[in-house]
Amino acid sequence: MKRKINIGLIGFGNIGSAFAAYLISRKNFLKQKTGIIFELRGIVEKDVKKVPQSYRHLLFPSVEKLISTPDIDVIVELIGGIQPACKYILGALENGKHIITANKALLAENGDEIFQLAKRKNLYLGYEAAVAGGIPIIKDISQSLISSQIESMLGIVNGTSNYILTLMETDEISMAEAIKIAQKRGYAERNPSLDIDGIDSAHKLAILIRLGFGYSPEFTKIFKEGIRCISHLDIKYALELGYRIKLLAIAKKNGRRIEARVHPTLLPVEHVLASVRGVYNAVYLKADLVGEMLFYGRGAGKNPTTSALVSDLVELAR
Ligand SMILES: NC(=O)c1ccc[n+]([C@@H]2O[C@H](COP(=O)([O-])OP(=O)(O)OC[C@H]3O[C@@H](n4cnc5c(N)ncnc54)[C@H](OP(=O)(O)O)[C@@H]3O)[C@@H](O)[C@H]2O)c1
CATH class of the missing domain: 3.30.360.10 (Dihydrodipicolinate Reductase; domain 2)
Incomplete structure (x- = not known):
């Protein structure tokens, strides 16, 4: 079990911003519950104006930079859609990063390559948040x-x-x-x-x-x-x-x-x-x-979806 997990986040929209806020505000809570430190290490967002000042120091200039940063363990993809999300996830897997995503469209329409690459590379692919929000149906x-x-x-x-x-x-x-x-x-x-x-x-x-x-x-x-x-x-x-x-x-x-x-x-x-x-x-x-x-x-919304994303993070760390 790893003691610390460094997280790279792509997409600071509705869900990404809530997930980031959770990681920061509940860091100690999660550490107490799991014994693991979950560190938000970097963010990429297309529209940086969306990212509040208090998170700006975490901004990376590009997804390519984020997914090739050695000390990032897992990439959390929260931009949605098929492309460029697919390219980013495949690139991150190629670089040895674990993946967590809420992107049901991508996994349903174009998931084979992603599932196969994750398996071949022996990397974690978490997608609890992609189906039925807070209901832990995937696990x-x-x-x-x-x-x-x-x-x-x-x-x-x-x-x-x-x-x-x-x-x-x-x-x-x-x-x-x-x-x-x-x-x-x-x-x-x-x-x-x-x-x-x-x-x-x-x-x-x-x-x-x-x-x-x-x-x-x-x-x-x-x-x-x-x-x-x-x-x-x-x-x-x-x-x-x-x-x-x-x-x-x-x-x-x-x-x-x-x-x-x-x-x-x-x-x-x-x-x-x-x-x-x-x-x-x-x-x-x-x-x-x-x-x-x-x-x-609850099948959607910031909190249920964050709950599902965090459950994947903890599963990955364990
Ligand atoms: N909303 C829910 O309740 C819910 C529930 C379960 C699962 N999901 C899934 O969660 C994912 C995110 O949903 P959301 O509601 O948070 O969507 P959202 O509010 O549209 O957030 C996506 C964010 O990613 C940014 N983005 C788009 N392309 C990008 C790129 N190439 N590089 C960097 N940033 C980029 C968008 O910027 P722009 O706006 O400028 O394009 C936006 O800020 C989707 O896959 C969705 O299906 C959502």
Whole structure:
């Protein structure tokens, strides 16, 4: 076990800034709990105006410089998107750095090379923050449930869509109105397409499939239909018939085949996933030894995502 871990951070946005603040303000707390010092050693951010004065001494001029600095142990990538994130992570791995990332899009669409290189180089690749925020689903599947064969996974893994559907039901409003409210409250991007078209859910599903079934699905082959076409009347009539509409990410093992799809689904109101409301996420999983399990919690946001990132850091250090 290493006594000190030096961290290089790429991306000082919503999550990166919260993660950096945590590392600095909770350094002693983490040391007391783990016996390890986690040191934020360097930051690269495209828009340096975003970086407050108190962090400026940590700024590096380029990612290339950060990932080639010898005493940095791990690179935490928090810029999102496929490129240049992919190039940065591969470069860091080539330089012998461990990786922690929250980048579900990259791992789902272009993950093979990254997973393979990390394995070949015997380096840690942590991605707890990429799926379902603060819910420790990655570690549960890869560690606690390692003895079981997973049979199926049903997930509400996009908090934005779930929030919009919940609001359409409780406030009896249209999708456009619900999206506006979600945007105002910071739960939806200005362009909400990734969320409401099911793409973000499919990214997380692809990662869960790789982990749960040991198979790397071709992202384009995952069926994706989002909630864009759901009207408030659909929701009302479904409820009258005893159903709630939920955007589900579904993976099922079917002999040697794996079924993978994302689409709005009618769930009986008494189904455990039908009561997952607002921005919350849940994954309902069936596995041969343990039977049915439910994982529930906050799927995004600064604090839950920071919690997941720090859990990877501690796992790496141990
Ligand atoms: N937000 C959440 O709740 C959440 C939850 C789970 C996972 N995630 C994942 O966490 C990652 C970060 O999300 P976020 O919400 O923090 O995004 P964000 O607020 O947009 O932050 C990304 C930051 O990285 C900067 N950046 C972009 N390209 C860069 C480059 N080449 N070099 C250096 N800096 C660069 C951006 O600067 P500019 O703005 O100037 O481009 C921005 O400041 C994404 O992969 C996301 O999917 C987010």
